[in-house]
Amino acid sequence: MALTKVGSGGIENVTNAANATFLTIDASEQITVASEGGAVTTSLQQGLTKQWCNLDGTGTIGINDSFNVSSVTDNGTGNYGFTCTSNFASANHTPAGMCVAVGSFSAIDLPNAAATTGTPNFRTFNITETGIDSDPVTYQSCGDLA
Numbered sequence: 703m704a705l706t707k708v709g710s711g712g713i714e715n716v717t718n719a720a721n722a723t724f725l726t727i728d729a730s731e732q733i734t735v736a737s738e739g740g741a742v743t744t745s746l747q748q749g750l751t752k753q754w755c756n757l758d759g760t761g762t763i764g765i766n767d768s769f770n771v772s773s774v775t776d777n778g779t780g781n782y783g784f785t786c787t788s789n790f791a792s793a794n795h796t797p798a799g800m801c802v803a804v805g806s807f808s809a810i811d812l813p814n815a816a817a818t819t820g821t822p823n824f825r826t827f828n829i830t831e832t833g834i835d836s837d838p839v840t841y842q843s844c845g846d847l848a
Contacts, residue, residue, distance in 0.1 A: 735840045753771060795845025
């Protein structure tokens with residue numbers, strides 16, 4: 703099934719063959735999707751990951767694949783700065799990530815700086831809190847885009 707915007711009012715109550723509403727697009731183009739059981743709904747825009755990156759954080763760092771990441775900066779051993787293609791609306795987005803290296807841990811960190819809307823830092827380190835490069839490093843963040 704294809705969806706097409708119709709006039710300035712958008713599309714409302716898109717239904718399947720059984721005539722059960724599973725998707726609603728309101729006039730402001732906000733999409734609401736019914737849960738699997740149909741008891742609750744969720745906002746599609748609010749529920750999406752807005753930025754993610756998979757990178758090789760060893761040697762000369764390189765992005766393997768990404769969404770809404772224009773570049774990654776090597777800020778030192780185990781310290782990576784992600785630059786958003788489209789910034790978040792506020793610094794209150796929720797970043798998360800992980801790395802794969804023997805004895806390593808990971809943490810979202812904004813060293814010596816306030817949280818920002820477009821350049822979060824991600825650090826990987828060992829149990830003694832010494833920076834350690836990792837491959838792969840995966841990072842994602844959810845929140846409202848500007």
